[in-house]
Every structure is written in structure tokens, then in C-alpha cells.
Amino acid sequence: MRPTDTSEDDAGGSVRGFRSDIVEVDGFDDRAEDGSLDATARIVDAGADSDDERVVEAALRPKRLSEFPGQARVRDQLSLVLEAARRRGSVPDHILLSGPPGLGKTTLALIVAAELERPIRITSGPAIQHAGDLAAVLSSLDEGEVLFLDEIHRMSRSAEEMLYLAMEDFRVDVIVGKGPGATAIPLELPPFTVVGATTRSGLLPAPLRDRFGFTGHLDYYDAADLTTILRRSAGLLGVDADENGIAEIAGRSRGTPRIANRLLRRVRDWAQVHGSGRVDLEAAHEALGLFDVDDAGLDRLDRAVLDALCRRFGGGPVGLSTLAIAVGEESDTVETVAEPYLVREGFMVRTPRGRAASPRAWSHLGLTPPKEFATQDALPLDDSVGRLGG
Numbered sequence: 584m585r586p587t588d589t590s591e592d593d594a595g596g597s598v599r600g601f602r603s604d605i606v607e608v609d610g611f612d613d614r615a616e617d618g619s620l621d622a623t624a625r626i627v628d629a630g631a632d633s634d635d636e637r638v639v640e641a642a643l644r645p646k647r648l649s650e651f652p653g654q655a656r657v658r659d660q661l662s663l664v665l666e667a668a669r670r671r672g673s674v675p676d677h678i679l680l681s682g683p684p685g686l687g688k689t690t691l692a693l694i695v696a697a698e699l700e701r702p703i704r705i706t707s708g709p710a711i712q713h714a715g716d717l718a719a720v721l722s723s724l725d726e727g728e729v730l731f732l733d734e735i736h737r738m739s740r741s742a743e744e745m746l747y748l749a750m751e752d753f754r755v756d757v758i759v760g761k762g763p764g765a766t767a768i769p770l771e772l773p774p775f776t777v778v779g780a781t782t783r784s785g786l787l788p789a790p791l792r793d794r795f796g797f798t799g800h801l802d803y804y805d806a807a808d809l810t811t812i813l814r815r816s817a818g819l820l821g822v823d824a825d826e827n828g829i830a831e832i833a834g835r836s837r838g839t840p841r842i843a844n845r846l847l848r849r850v851r852d853w854a855q856v857h858g859s860g861r862v863d864l865e866a867a868h869e870a871l872g873l874f875d876v877d878d879a880g881l882d883r884l885d886r887a888v889l890d891a892l893c894r895r896f897g898g899g900p901v902g903l904s905t906l907a908i909a910v911g912e913e914s915d916t917v918e919t920v921a922e923p924y925l926v927r928e929g930f931m932v933r934t935p936r937g938r939a940a941s942p943r944a945w946s947h948l949g950l951t952p953p954k955e956f957a958t959q960d961a962l963p964l965d966d967s968v969g970r971l972g973g
């Protein structure tokens with residue numbers, strides 16, 4: 584871990600330490616040079632793709648709950664938890680935020696600290712590979728501080744066990760010595776609040792999940808909320824945008840604010856270079872066409888998968904690895920990058936015998952499906968995805 588200096592964060596609170604460790608995200612192989620579709624370069628990837636993007640994102644984050652559009656239920660629940668703790672004069676329960684990337688978990692963690700008017704310490708599961716790493720963070724927390732643990736499902740087992748105790752009893756046991764002579768010295772901690780974020784809440788062990796007094800699940804945003812977010816972002820970026828342009832971008836953003844903000848910036852670029860400078864319908868059409876994002880929010884990889892499924896395999900079902908070979912990608916890329924959105928939007932179904940195209944896939948590609956193609960055994964997308972290999 585590389586602790587950084589205390590600095591003033593956009594949430595208005597003081598951010599201490601470990602910020603540099605938060606940048607790790609699940610990577611994809613960069614295989615553009617071999618002619619593959621280069622999943623890393625996807626404009627519709629819901630993960631943050633560069634440090635520059637993180638800087639822009641920081642500027643666009645809402646800073647208080649009242650400025651946070653969408654996720655009304657989670658917002659109301661969180662507001663209640665924080666207000667009640669404030670009235671009691673105590674620290675709130677630990678908070679777990681779960682949901683797909685780019686929906687606002689980090690933003691809400693920063694908001695929690697801002698609402699509590701407490702500093703926030705930021706680190707992530709991958710940065711905590713040993714219990715000692717966690718002990719160092721925990722033992723330096725101040726009373727009431729917020730500890731944001733991003734990708735909490737990726738912490739090591741030994742650190743998890745230390746975290747249970749710290750969350751429950753505000754104590755860590757520091758082990759001194761080795762072997763039979765080793766002694767556990769308890770170290771009392773001041774009360775603090777853990778805000779954990781995870782894209783895979785199913786991977787969290789039950790004892791850890793149980794330590795969170797409040798869990799908020801973030802869902803994809805509807806077009807109206809994305810429109811509000813885009814209007815706000817356009818204002819902050821000083822971009823002149825009309826309602827048609829904003830609506831067009833919202834419709835192609837896969838329900839994800841991070842993608843919406845990224846598409847807005849590319850449409851702004853197009854408008855400044857080729858258009859009138861205004862983000863309007865024409866600018867949105869042209870720019871998103873240039874970046875291969877179609878009107879359903881699908882990009883080249885998504886369409887290649889559907890195309891292979893329909894044209895080469897008659898709609899399927901076909902095994903994941905066969906499908907991946909057909910589009911020149913790794914199975915993992917197809918499964919984690921393209922498939923979730925295709926399944927969620929009803930373009931593809933997963934059956935015990937492999938992946939199959941749905942009627943929407945055929946019509947999206949302008950093709951007529953053969954009379955019979957199997958969709959009867961469709962399974963919902965869930966954590967079993969990894970077990971349905973090809």
C-alpha cells in the first residue's frame with residue numbers, strides 16, 4: 584500500500600491515505616495488436632478506464648445525498664440511517680453498497696462521509712492482502728472516521744477475519760511472536776464506520792455480510808434519471824446540450840452513469856470539432872456512430888457476439904468457448920464483458936446447453952430467425968454464470 588497525504592476531496596470531507604490503491608480494477612487483456620476487438624478500449628465498459636477518467640469523474644460526483652439523482656430507495660434508506668445516527672450522536676452502522684460497476688457506490692461512500700462531516704479513508708480489497716495491511720489502516724483511524732473498502736470481496740481471508748472483529752467489537756488482536764509462544768495483544772479501536780462496496784455481494788462470506796447493519800443494492804438507472812445526471816454533468820463541464828441530444832445519449836448508456844458521462848464527453852468532442860459546439864441529436868448520432876455505440880447501447884463486441892450467434896450458429900445454443908473463438912475473443916471476455924448486458928437486455932439467453940439468441944437479437948440485426956431455435960431452457964443471469972461453461 585502506498586499511503587498518500589491528507590487532501591481535500593470533492594466530497595468536501597478530508598480524504599486520508601491509500602487513494603492511489605483504489606485505482607485497481609478488473610483488467611482485460613489488451614490484445615488490440617493481434618486484430619481482436621480490444622475489449623479494453625470499449626467506450627461502453629462500465630469500469631473506469633484511466634486515471635484521467637477518474638479525475639473527470641471526481642469533478643462530476645454529486646457531493647450530497649440531496650444532489651444524487653436516482654436510486655431513490657437506497658438514498659432514502661441511507662438518509663434515515665445517517666440522520667438517526669447523527670441525532671443519537673453515535674457512529675452509524677456499517678454500510679454495504681452492492682451493484683454493478685459505475686452506478687455510484689464510490690460516490691455514495693464519499694457522500695456518507697460528507698453527510699457525517701467526517702474524514703474518509705479509502706482503500707480496496709486487492710490492496711489488503713495481509714491482515715497486517717488492514718491492522719495498519721484500522722489502528723490509525725480516528726473516532727467516527729469512515730473507512731471505505733472498495734471491492735471488499737477481494738480481501739484476503741486473514742484480513743476478513745480481522746475485519747469481523749474490528750467491525751463488531753472495535754478491536755484488533757495483534758499477534759506478537761510465532762508458533763506456540765505467539766500471543767494476541769488486543770488493541771482497542773475508536774468507533775468508526777466501514778462502507779464496503781462490492782460488485783459481487785454473493786462472494787462475500789456470510790459472517791462478513793452480517794456485520795453490515797445496512798445494505799443498499801444499486802440498480803441500473805432508468806432513462807429519466809440518466810437524463811437528469813447528463814444535464815447536471817453537461818452543466819458542470821460547461822457543455823451546451825439540448826434535450827434531444829441528452830435523451831439520445833441517455834438511451835445508449837446501458838443504465839450506467841459512468842458510461843453516460845463518458846459518451847457525453849465524446850459527443851461534446853464531436854460537436855466541438857465537426858458541429859456547432861452544441862450537443863444535439865445530430866452530434867449524438869454522429870459521435871456515437873463513430874464510436875460504434877448503436878441505439879440499444881451495443882458496441883462492436885456485443886454485435887459481433889450476436890452476429891456469430893445468429894449467422895454462424897443458427898441462433899444457438901452454442902458453447903461459450905466456441906462462441907468466443909468465433910468472435911476472436913477469450914471466453915472470459917465474452918462472458919464478463921459482453922454477456923451480462925446482452926442477457927439483461929434480452930438479446931441473449933443462457934441455457935444448460937450454451938448461449939442462444941433471443942428474438943430481440945434477430946430483429947436488432949435485421950435478420951429473420953429460423954422457425955425453431957431453443958430459448959425454452961433460459962436461465963436468469965446470476966452467480967452461476969461461471970458454471971455454465973462451453
Ligand SMILES: Nc1ncnc2c1ncn2[C@@H]1O[C@H](COP(=O)(O)OP(=O)(O)OP(=O)(O)O)[C@@H](O)[C@H]1O
Nearest residue numbers: 640643644652684685686687688689690812840841
Ligand atoms: N447518481 C449519480 N448521479 C450523478 N453521477 C453519478 C451517479 N452515480 C454515479 N455517477 C457518476 O458515475 C461515475 C462513476 O461512479 P462511481 O465511481 O461512484 O461508481 P462505482 O459504483 O463506485 O463504480 P466501481 O464499481 O467501478 O467502483 C462518477 O463520475 C459519478 O459521478
